[in-house]
Amino acid sequence: MGFLQLFYVASLPVIKVLLVSAIGLFLALDNINLLGEDSRKKVNHIVFYVFNPSLVGGSLASTLTRESIVLLWFMPINILSTFILGSALGWILIKITRPPKHMEGLVLGCCSAGNLGNLLIIIIPAICKEKGSPFGEPDVCNQYGMAYASLSMAIGAIFIWSYVYNIMRISANKVHKEVNTSNDHSILKGSEEISESQQDTLNSAKYDIDDSYTILLSNTECEEKVPFSVKVKKHLRMISDKFNFASIFAPSTIGAIIGFIIGVIPQIRNLLIGNDAPLHVIEDSATMLGNAAVPTLTLILGANLLKGLRGTSNPPLWTVIGIIVVRYILLPLMGIGVVKGAIYLGLVQPNPLYQFVLLLQYALPPAMNIGTIAQLFGAGESECSVIMLWTYALASVAVTFWSTYFLWLLS
Structure with missing residues (x-):
């Protein structure tokens, strides 16, 4: 296939997303x-x-088997790589642009977490169905493409709700504590009633910051007297108290677990999967419900962007530009190196569709769940809407370009 034909195939799914998103935005107008x-x-x-x-759950159950799970083992590592590289670039961006304190967790979240589920579920089937797709028969491509996208969504949800959720929570708590400490100082100082004991309390509160570094730090004066095993237990208990592990098991994650169980256990698979299965009506019902996810998600995506158009609190311009550069230039370039290196070492199966999904995971806009997390902690909610508006507006160009380049690279 020529480059122009590849560009045409890659652009149609993005155009479909834009058209349905525009309808969602229209439906959200006052x-x-x-x-x-x-x-x-x-x-x-x-x-x-x-x-x-x-x-x-339906996509994984119908496509995954014991053999295919062994072949797909690299995807969790690849997604973890997107989070690690994105976090490193986000940390550098914070040091360079110096956004407001309440935005630091938001910047790290936007740089590290991509839309690993919703957009892939929209883009991959659309590419498979287009005439001239390099991935073979549309039905087979769609079946396996949905499995790869569903697995990506499930793994991405685990990382978002375990890693990004806690980073943004820690950042928000840190800001709230600094504000409260500052208010306490000003109130007491204004009334000129600060006693020595109160001053000591405020000073200690100032350093009682709830972040990942203080969780792992220990008191050097007590280390010599406390056994190592006791210190390890203490640190593990502190980490488990700080991190919200219950949030990892989101409904999509539970659906993925059920899909894994059905797919890898032949006895259950034979009962549920296939037209000849005695209980195939359960799979048909799940598929019918799952088919409603893609158009509904796209409508909501467009409706959520309206808030960015009305954003009353604008984030620093260079911070927004930096997030765009990280997500659409630096991460995709690094992703090519990671995936190509894995292919060279024989860690990835020689499947062009699977390799395309791995590459595309580095070139996606920020996850929409970041807006939900920002709203939950009340830190950077308005700024998040503006960031989402610009990153998703530019996704029409960036995702199309990188999809075309990845198709050319694998063809």
Whole structure:
């Protein structure tokens, strides 16, 4: 296939996303108000608790087997690599642009977590169905492409709700504590009633910062007297108290676990999967619910962007530009090196569709769940809407370009 034909094939899925997103944005306007804030929350709950788990679980159950799981072992490592590299670039960006304190966790989240589920679930099937797709028969391509995208969504959800969630929580708590400490100082100083004991309390509170570094630090004066095993238990207990492990088991993750179990256990698979299976009506029902996820997610994506157009609090310009550079230039270039290196070492199966998904995981806009987390902790919510607006607006160009280049690279 020529480059122009590859560009045409890669651009159509992105155009479809833009068109449906535009409809979602239109439905969210005040004059229409079919997807207002309250409606979006309710529809989001349906997608989160019903559509996404059905889509992920059904896709994995119908396509994954013991043999294929062995072949797909590199995907979790690849997704972890996107988070690690993105976090490193985000940390550098914070040091260079110096955004407000309450935005630091948001910047790290936007740089590290890509939209590893929703966009892949939209883009991959669309590319498979296009005439001239380099991935073979549309039905086979769509079946395996949905499995790769569903696995990506499940693994991405685990990292987002275990890693990014806690980074943004720690950052928000740190800001809130500094604000509270500052307010306490000003109130007491204004009344001129600061006693020595109160001053000591404030000084100690100033350094009682809830971040990942202080969790792992220990008191050097007590280390010599406390046994090593006791210190390890203490640190593990502190980390488990600080991190919200319950949030890892989101409905999509539970759906993925169920899909794994059905796929890898032949007895259960034979009962549920296939037209001849006695209980295939369960799989058909899950597939029917899962099919509603893609259009609904795209409508909500467009509706959420309206908030960015009305953003009252604008983030620093260079910080937004830096996030765009990280997500659409630096990460994809690093991803090519990681995936090509894995292929050279024989760590990745010689499957062009699978390799395309691995590469595309580095070239996606920030995960929409970041907006939910920012809203939850009340840190950078308005700035997040503006960042999402610009990153998703530019995704039409960036994702199309990188998809075309990746298709050319693998063809």
